[in-house]
Amino acid sequence: RCGVIDDLGEEIFADKVGVMLARDLARVHDKPTFVVDVKSTGLYHSDPVLQSLGVTTDYWKTGHSYIKRRVHELGALAGFEKSGHYFFNAPIGRGYDDGFVSAIAVIDMLARNPGKKMSDLRQALPKTWSSPTMSPHCGDEVKYGVVDKVIARLLAMKESGEPLDGHAIVEVNTVNGIRVTTADGTWGLIRASSNKPELVVVIESPVSEARYRAMFHAMDAVLRENPEVGAYNQTI
Template sequence: MNDTYNSDRYFREALMAATGFREYDARWVIEPTGDGTPVGLNYVGVRTLGLHLGRFLADRLDAGRRIVVGHDFRSYSENVKNALVVGLLQSGMDVVDIGLTTTPGAYHAQFARDIPCVAMVTASHNENGWTGVKIGHRKASTFGPAEMRDFASYTLEGRAEDTKNSHAGSYTFDADARDHYIDSLVESWTERFRGLPRIKVAVETGNGTAGLFAPQVLEKLGFEIVPGNVEPDWTFPHFNPNPESVPFLRSVESLVAGSGADVGLCFDGDGDRLGVIDDRGNLVFADRVGLVIAKFLEERGSSGPFVIDVKSTSLYESELTSDVVWAKTGHSYVKAKVAEVGAVAGFERSGHFFFSEPLGHGYDDACVAALALLWMLCSAKATDEDGSLSHKLAALPRSFSSPNRQPYASDETKYTVVDKLAAYFEQRESLAGKRITNIRRINGIRLELEDRSWLLIRASSNSPNLVIIAEAFDHDGTVLKLIDAEVRAAVSETGVDIGRFDSLAEY
């Protein structure tokens, strides 16, 4: 633990670890997590962060002096937000505080109030003890690596400390922002569902912030809801609300099986990612959910393009007639690419879905993603065909996909580790007995094989981990196990220092 924590220095000196400035989000431990991760931020540091953020937005990015702020449902998040607001006001920013909200709720407020900047206090799916800020200087856009690097340097060098304000910032609290966001979603989707039959939906939010939003939206649109742990509880007593977490997803499988629901939806801690369980109680990785939605949109006349991240199934390129554009993994990257190429939608395997007008505003919103999926399922039900999600998935070519495995690798070493493993595999002509036909270095290394199977190894953008994912197109999943064995051999032969990761046999 940092020696500033639990000392008088904690209240006098800014604590702000440089590693908290990540590729496109800022994220630190602010309270002890119990796993040995050092505390990297205190409230003096948060105020300092707010001061520099306001000056950076207004003076360096010319983004104006108005900003929306909000916070997620954790015991300390309001305190973090309040400290951030003090710094923003000190910088001369005019702050509109929307209080407790989801991340897409904060993005929506930018549009509703015509405010360019946003700072959402959330650690998303990270364990308790973590906090962070998602920052945007334009609508439907969050900081990318260039902005984050510049902001990190600006802040860590203390460049705003000696500058003078031209005016004092103002503060407004918007108590109606939550209702306005919910009502806006209901109003914009009512016509699409008009005349369509409804289905039964199991909803799990893992006691996170989305429990205050998603059930209300669905009920107002006429869906029968089977609620899981939707009451907010900042201790997260059952599991961490992460749509890539197997325990979280397994709980929704039980909810679907026990209720006879037509689909199960699980929302992450700040409401911008969606996990899905089909009508048979089977976990569905988000890249396949995005694919069936994309096929539905094509059937309704959309001609793409569609954006996908490097963790996604290779079936997008064979199953869609539209152009497919690859992007680095990360909500900021995919969101930016959707805007850049004018995509109908973007899909990220972690559960971020981005829908452009008229379905959405281009940012990641799990409620909008859920509504797009339900629109597809209800439309199919209206035609008397088997419109179940399991049926639509069964129509796709069969493959075997691994979970999103994340062995520990420190923030200081994880990119070097990926480079060493990439160099190892780049010398290979085959993997798991299959010829390597393409290597993508957009984000880490993605090895693509002659039968469309693939392996991805990359560094996590927002936590001290690697990300290891693979997909195989053989008849029994043997290739997936062979890939797994070769990854373990590569780790051993290169001598890289990473934590344990479960074998595929343990899932």
């Protein structure tokens, strides 16, 4: 894995580092494809710089083996996982996650941006409010069934036009649990943990902190329709 702390002492979440790297690499490689996991920031789709450079981003299953395989299948230039696993295909790397190759890619990005510090590149990204990975307890024997019910509930809301916290659901990704995006770009993810008796909840909003917190409460309300869901390890 590779972790990044900028010159101001700020930790940069790995998915945001991925956006910074994607911006840099898209100026070197024509219209590249990137693979990211479903827990990652929505900036891969909404960032105007990436859009202007013709970048294609595929949101895929969380898990380094899934991302590595998907990068290979699509012939993507790179894959970025929120956990800090980065996968670079040739000519940068050999397709697997390597912390040293990732660190070199970050250094190369700085070298191609003379006069800019890491904090400058971070602050150039559009502002979003994003949660850590929040994990309510849910037994291994029931967690996948709970996620199936949550998926059905949210798909029905989209189909019927029922708003989520007063906002229309405009996009749904069910490749790994369910990630719903509303008309203002705010999104929420609910999936089952692959290795713990837990669910995984992630929220992000490009609008405001208040909107991001409201989306969490809306997604949590859907979760709480299932009594099998227990307490969170952390919340916002």
